[in-house]
Amino acid sequence: xxxxxxxxxxxxxxxxxxxRYHVLDAPVISDAEYDKLWNEFKxxxxxxxxxxxxxxxxxxxxxxxxxxxxxxxHPRPILSLANAFGAADARAWYERIRKIDDxxxxxxxxxxxxxxxxxxxxxxRGGVFAQxxxxxxxxxxxxxxANLRTVRAIPLQIPVSSxxxxxxxxxxxxxxxxxxxxxGNVSEENRQLPIPKTLVIRxxxxxxxxxxxxxxxxxxxxxxxxxxxxxxxxxxxxxxxDPAITASRPLTILVYQVVYWEDEAGRQPPMAQSETLAWxxxxxxPVSAAARTFDNLDEAIAYTETWDKRRDExxxxxxxxxxxxxxxxxxxxxxxxxxxxxxxxxxxxxxxEVTTTLLNIEVEVGRTGVLTPRAAxxxxxxxxxxxxxxxxxxxxYIAEKDIRIGDRVLVKRAGxxxxxxxxxxxxxxxxxxxxxxPPQACPACGQPVxxxxxxxxxxxxxxxxxxxxxxxxxxxxxRGAMDISGLGVKIVEQLISAGLxxxxxxxxxxxxxxxxxxxxxxxxxxxxxxxxxxDSKSRPLNRLITALGIHGVxxxxxxxxxxxxxxxxxxxxxxxxxxxxxxGFGPNTAASIVDWFARPxxxxxxxKLKAAGVWPVASQYPVTSNQSAAxxxxxxxxxxxxxxxxxxxxxxxxESHGGKVTDSVSKKTSYLVLGENPGSKHDKALALxxxxxxxxxxxxxxxx
Numbered sequence: 001x002x003x004x005x006x007x008x009x010x011x012x013x014x015x016x017x018x019x020r021y022h023v024l025d026a027p028v029i030s031d032a033e034y035d036k037l038w039n040e041f042k043x044x045x046x047x048x049x050x051x052x053x054x055x056x057x058x059x060x061x062x063x064x065x066x067x068x069x070x071x072x073x074h075p076r077p078i079l080s081l082a083n084a085f086g087a088a089d090a091r092a093w094y095e096r097i098r099k100i101d102d103x104x105x106x107x108x109x110x111x112x113x114x115x116x117x118x119x120x121x122x123x124x125r126g127g128v129f130a131q132x133x134x135x136x137x138x139x140x141x142x143x144x145x146a147n148l149r150t151v152r153a154i155p156l157q158i159p160v161s162s163x164x165x166x167x168x169x170x171x172x173x174x175x176x177x178x179x180x181x182x183x184g185n186v187s188e189e190n191r192q193l194p195i196p197k198t199l200v201i202r203x204x205x206x207x208x209x210x211x212x213x214x215x216x217x218x219x220x221x222x223x224x225x226x227x228x229x230x231x232x233x234x235x236x237x238x239x240x241x242d243p244a245i246t247a248s249r250p251l252t253i254l255v256y257q258v259v260y261w262e263d264e265a266g267r268q269p270p271m272a273q274s275e276t277l278a279w280x281x282x283x284x285x286p287v288s289a290a291a292r293t294f295d296n297l298d299e300a301i302a303y304t305e306t307w308d309k310r311r312d313e314x315x316x317x318x319x320x321x322x323x324x325x326x327x328x329x330x331x332x333x334x335x336x337x338x339x340x341x342x343x344x345x346x347x348x349x350x351x352x353e354v355t356t357t358l359l360n361i362e363v364e365v366g367r368t369g370v371l372t373p374r375a376a377x378x379x380x381x382x383x384x385x386x387x388x389x390x391x392x393x394x395x396x397y398i399a400e401k402d403i404r405i406g407d408r409v410l411v412k413r414a415g416x417x418x419x420x421x422x423x424x425x426x427x428x429x430x431x432x433x434x435x436x437x438p439p440q441a442c443p444a445c446g447q448p449v450x451x452x453x454x455x456x457x458x459x460x461x462x463x464x465x466x467x468x469x470x471x472x473x474x475x476x477x478x479r480g481a482m483d484i485s486g487l488g489v490k491i492v493e494q495l496i497s498a499g500l501x502x503x504x505x506x507x508x509x510x511x512x513x514x515x516x517x518x519x520x521x522x523x524x525x526x527x528x529x530x531x532x533x534x535d536s537k538s539r540p541l542n543r544l545i546t547a548l549g550i551h552g553v554x555x556x557x558x559x560x561x562x563x564x565x566x567x568x569x570x571x572x573x574x575x576x577x578x579x580x581x582x583x584g585f586g587p588n589t590a591a592s593i594v595d596w597f598a599r600p601x602x603x604x605x606x607x608k609l610k611a612a613g614v615w616p617v618a619s620q621y622p623v624t625s626n627q628s629a630a631x632x633x634x635x636x637x638x639x640x641x642x643x644x645x646x647x648x649x650x651x652x653x654x655e656s657h658g659g660k661v662t663d664s665v666s667k668k669t670s671y672l673v674l675g676e677n678p679g680s681k682h683d684k685a686l687a688l689x690x691x692x693x694x695x696x697x698x699x700x701x702x703x704x
Contacts (some may be wrong), residue, residue: 003044003048004046004048005512006050007041007044007045007048007051008516009140010037010040010041010044011041011056011057013037014037014038014057015035015057016221017029017034017037018057020427020491023461026232026427027232028355028408028425028427028428029355030351030354030355030410031116031258031319031351031353032351032353032354033354033355035083035348035351038688039073039083040515041057041058041081042058044339045058045119049532050444056341058338060632065702068142068239068241069134069141069142069143069144070143071136071140071141071142071143072140072141072142072143073120073130073132073139073140074133074136074200074259075200075259075260076140076200076259076260077138077139077203077339078119078121078135078136078138078139078141078259079138079336079339079340079341080138080339080340080587081322081340081341081344081345081346082304082337082340082345082346083345083346083348084323084345084347084348085318085348086347087301087305088225089345089347090297090301090304090323090345090347091297091301093345094297097334097342098341100342101326101330101333101580103330104325106685107325107326107327107330108272108274108293108294108295108296108325108326108327109293109294109296109297109299109300109301109323109324109325109326110272110273110274110277110291110292110293110294110300110305110323110325110326111291111292111293111294111303111321111322111323111324112256112277112288112290112322113254113288113290113291113307113311113314113318113321113322113325114318114319114320114321114322114347114348115204115206115254115288115315115317115318116228116229116230116231116316116318116319117204117205117206117208117231117234117235117316118134118135118204118205118206118231118234118238118648119134119135119202119203119204120133120134120135120144120148120202120203120204120205120253121133121134121135121141121200121201121202121259122148122154122198122200122201122202122203122236122255123198123199123200124158124195124198124200124201125197125198126195126197126342127157127158127159127195127199128156128157129148129149129154129155129156129157130145131143131145132144132145132148132149132154133145133148134238134239135151138339142239144238144239145511146243147238147239147240147243147246148205148238149243150243150246150247150251151246151251151252151253151288152252153251153252154253154311154634155252155283155284155285158193158195158199158283158284158285159282159283159284160283160284161353163446163681187361194271195283195333196261196262196263196264196267197262197263197264198260198262199258199260199261199262200258200259200260200261200262201255201257201258201280201285202255202256202257202259202545203253203254203255203257203285203296204253204254204255204256205233205234205238205251205252205253206230206231206251206252206253206254206316206317207230207233207234207237207249207250207251207252208230208315208316209230209266209312209316209317211250211266212227212229212230212233212250212317214250215227215233215249215250216233217312220400226401226423226686227290228410228422228423228425229317229353229410229422230316230317231317233249234249234251236252237249237251238251252286253286254286254287254288255285255286255287256276256277256280256287256288257276258270258276258280258626259599265582269377271326271328271329272290272327272328273293273324273326273328273329274293274326276328276370277291288683289430290307290314297323300311300313300323301323301347301515303321304321304323304347307321307349308349311349312414313701316549318349319346319348319351320346320348320349321337321346321347321349322344322345322346322347323344323345323347324343324344325343325344326599328343330343331343331344332675333481345459345591350383350384351381351382351383352378352382352383352412352413352414353382353410353411353412354380354381354382354410354411355380355408355409355410355411355425355428356377356378356379356380356408356409356411357377357378357406357407357408357409358375358376358377358403358404358405358406358408358421358424359376359377359378359405359406360375360376360410360514361373361374361375361376361392361398361403361405361436362374362375362376362403363439363443364467365442365443365444365460365465365467365468366467366468368459369459369460369461369462369465369468369551370457370458370459371393371395371438371439371442371443371449371457371458371459372391372394372462373391373392373393373394373398373436373438374389374391374392375389375391375392375409375411375421376388377389377390377392377409377411377566377650378388379390379410382411382412382419385413385414387411387419389416389419390411390413390419390420390421391418391419391420391421392420392421392459393420394456394458395438395458396456397439397516398436401421402426402435403421403422403423403424403436404424404429404433404434404435404436405433405436406430406432406433406434407424407425407428407429407433408424408425408428408429409421409422409423409424410422410423410424410425412610424663429648431534438458441462442462442465443466444465444466444467445460445462445464445467445601447460447461447462447465447599447601450551450592450595452526452552452588452591452592452682453587454588454589461550461551461592461595461596461599461602462599462601463503463504463548463549463596463601463602463605464502464503464601464602464604464605464661465601466502466615469496469501469502469503470489470492470493470496472503472504473487473492473495473496473501473507473547474489474492475547475549476547476548476549477505477536478505478547479646479648480546480550480555480622480647480648481542481543481544481546481547482536482537482539482543483539483543483646484507484530484532484533484535484536484549485532486508486525486528486532487529487532487533491529494518494519494520495507495510495518498514498517498518499686500514503605503608504605504609504623505605505608505609505612505614506608507533508533508537508609508613508614509612510529510530510533512526512527512530515529515530536614537612537614537616538564538616539616540561540567540616540652541562541567541568541616541617542555542558542559542561542562542637542648542652543558543616543648544568544609544614544616545558545561545562545571546558548596550592550596551592552588552589552591552592552593553589553592553593555648556663557584557589558582559651559655560582560584560585561582561593563655564582567615567617568606568615568619571593571597572597572606574593574594574597575594575645576590576591576594579593581593590645600621629657629658629701630657630658630701630703631654631657631658631659631701632657632658632700633658633660634658634660634670634671635659635661635669635670636659636660636662636669636670636671636672636673636674637652637658637661637663637664637669637671637672637681637685638650638651638672638673639662639667639672639673639675639678639679639681639682639698640674640675640677640678640679640682641675641676641677642673642675642694642695643675643695644695650673650695650698653698653702654673654698654702657702664681665681665684665685665688667688667690669685669688669690670690670691671690671691671692671693671698671701672685672690672691672693673693673694674692674693674694675694675695695699
C-alpha cells in the first residue's frame, strides 16, 4: 500500500472510531490503539500538508453530533489537547511555546488528572443551572440538560450553601488521601467576585470505580447489559433519552474550566488556573483534590510521573495528567496549533486497557486442585509489557460475560496485577467466534472434575494428580497432618523430580540408597528422614484423615470423623446419610467425602498406604479402663505454644481423658490452656473469669 492510500485508510478508520466513541458510546478499540492510529495519521499530515482536506479528523475537535438530542452551540470552542507520551514530549511542548513567547520561562504550571469520562458544558444564568450539553464536535453539542440535573454533584444553584450541597463521593475519597489543601486560598480580589450573569464551565462526568463495579453487579442480577469500563458507562448513561435511567446511575463530576463569563459590571474571571479551581470550589463545584501548582516544568513533570503508579488511589479512571500554564492570559495569547490549544498538554500514561484477540482458553490446575481458565491472547503491549496470557477468573465469569474463543476482548493490567480479561467487544464479532465449554476432565490427570454446590471453583480431587503432587505432599507431611520432620518443600520437589514419589504412599517405599543418590543427602540425613517417615505410621486416625486433603475436611472435621467411624474402612463405606448424621456435616461436605473415596485413583492410594502399614484406628490416646475420665464434661480452649504438646497433641490428650476442645472462649469454657505467645483468647478468658492452666497443671488435672 502506498503512502497516500495508507493516509486515506487511516482517515476512514479514525472517522469510524470517532463515531463509535462519541456518538454510539461503543468503541471497538482501546484508547491506546486509537492513539497509535492518530499519531501515524498526524505524522503523515505533517509530512504532506497538501493532503489535508476539510473532512480530515484533524480539522475538528470531536465527532458528529447525534440527532437524538437538540443541538447546542458552545459560546467558545470546546477543544481537545495535544498528547505528550513521556517527559521528553512534555519538554518538547515547553520548548515550542517558549520560542513563541519568552514569558513562558517565568510561568507556573498547574497539573490536574486527565479523567477518563465524558466532557460536558454547564450553563448558569443568574447563578441557576439552565442548560447542559455534551462536547460534541467542539462547536456544537447535544442538549442533555434533563440528564445532567440528575447528577447530584452538580449544583443547581451557586454559590452553594452548606444546606444545599453535600460533598460528592469523589471528594470524600480524595479527602481520605489528605489532598484538600492543594491550591491555597482564593485571593481577596477573587473572593469578592460576584456570580456573573452568565457562567459557562466545563467538567468531566464519570463513575467511581467502586460504584461502577456495584452498578454492573446490579445490572447483571437484573439480566441487563453490563458495561466494559466506567467511561463507556458514564457516556451511555448521560445520553439516555429517559432521565430516570440516568438518575439510576452513580454519576459524578469534576469541573476545571471557565469557558465563558458575562458580567454586567465588566469584571473578569480569575486569570490563573489555580485560582479558577479554588474559586469554583468555593462556589460549591467539585474540583480535583489531586491538582497542584508548580514554579517550573520540571517540578510539574516530576509530580505528574508519580501518578502513573498511584492512579488507583484516586478511585476513578484516569489515562494521564494535564499540564497547563497557570497564567490563563498567556495561555490564551499563545493561541492554537490546528485545533489544539498551545497552553496545555495531556501527559498520557502507558495504557492499562487494550483490545486484542482471544486465541484460546486454556485450563491450569492449581496446587489445591482448582481448575483455573486462562486466556491465550494475540500478543499485545500493555503499560510497556508484552502480554500473551491473562486470567479469566473462573468458568462462571466466562459464561456471565459470554466470552468466546476468537472474540476481540478488552484486557486490563494495573500496576503489578496479573492482566485479566474485562470482557468481549461484542460489536466487533464476525460470527466465527466459538462459545466455550468448561472441561469435564482434569487436563493434568484425565480424572473427572468436581463442582460443589454453592462454590464457584471446579476441582480435580484426584490425590495423585501430578499438577497437585507438590502441594499434596507438603500438606501430608505438615505438622497438623502426619508431621514428618525434615521433609520440607525442597526435598519434596527433589523426590518428585527424581521420580521417586508419585503419590504420598510412595514415601513409605523410599530406601536409604535412593536418598543417598540425591544432592545434599549424607548418611545421617537419609537415616533421620527414613526414621521420621517410619514414625509417622503411628499417627492417629484423625491425623491421617487430615493428611488425605479431602475437600472441606480440616483438622476439626477429621477428628469428628475419626471419633465417629473409628477406622478408614468404615469411613470409606459411609453413605451421604451416614455423614450428614454427624453434627456439623452438611450435604456438600458429605458429597465431597463420598466422592473422594469413590475415585479409583484414591482407592489405589489407600491400598498402597494400607500395604505400607499406614492404617491407624481410633485415637492415639484411647480412653481405657486404666485411664481416668477426669476431664469428662469439661470444655477447654488452647492458646499459645505448649512445652511438649503440639496443638493437635493437646487436643488429643484432652479428648482421650473425656474433655472437649473448642476454638473460642465463652462463659461456658471450663479452662483456658495457656502456652507461650498467647493471643487475644487469654485477654478474653481473664475478662470472663475463666480459670487458666499451663501444660503441667493440665496433666495433673487429667491424672486426678
